[in-house]
Amino acid sequence: MRKYITKKYLNKIGACGEAIDKFEEQYGNKKIDKIEILNELIKKDKLDWANWLIVEIMERWQCLKYAIYAAKQVIGIYEKKYPEDKRPRKAIQAAQKVLKQNTKKNKIVAVYAAYAASDAADAVYTTSDAYAAAAAAAYAAAYAAAYAADAAAYAAAYAADAADDAGEKIRIRILKYGIKLLREG
Numbered sequence: 001m002r003k004y005i006t007k008k009y010l011n012k013i014g015a016c017g018e019a020i021d022k023f024e025e026q027y028g029n030k031k032i033d034k035i036e037i038l039n040e041l042i043k044k045d046k047l048d049w050a051n052w053l054i055v056e057i058m059e060r061w062q063c064l065k066y067a068i069y070a071a072k073q074v075i076g077i078y079e080k081k082y083p084e085d086k087r088p089r090k091a092i093q094a095a096q097k098v099l100k101q102n103t104k105k106n107k108i109v110a111v112y113a114a115y116a117a118s119d120a121a122d123a124v125y126t127t128s129d130a131y132a133a134a135a136a137a138a139y140a141a142a143y144a145a146a147y148a149a150d151a152a153a154y155a156a157a158y159a160a161d162a163a164d165d166a167g168e169k170i171r172i173r174i175l176k177y178g179i180k181l182l183r184e185g
Helices: 007-012 017-027 034-043 047-057 060-081 087-100 104-124 129-146 151-166 168-184
Strands: none
Touching (some): 034 168, 047 060, 047 151, 047 168, 060 129, 104 129
């Protein structure tokens, strides 16, 4: 697992030019501890950058936990408006099952749950972006469990979109949880 971030590494993983320039401006060619960088990004209110970076440096199991956590932080936004629609909640539960037992059967269940949550997000998209984003976060968590760890980035991004209505505190809480996962790593 990557412990340090360098300008060269940021280039390698496809960071945007602005981020690379800011890194070089502040740190030059030094190796900087990943936790230090993430905390600095949070402090400077670069939450989108922090979310992008955190999933780039996480291992698969960390990404999956991160995706599930992010979705759980905002699912209440959706359920408050649509209490009878359990599709997003079932997607989160399916992702949790894969995390506990990474079996083919659990992954298949997660696929179906992901697409059901996606349908829920699509159904409410015109009503409110926050409700759709909360359902989409559940979709992305289940999708991450079934297919690819990089879907965790989408789960956290959708959760961040939904959290915009609830406030910056949820976004920061999600990122802090990610940092905790990296420390456990």
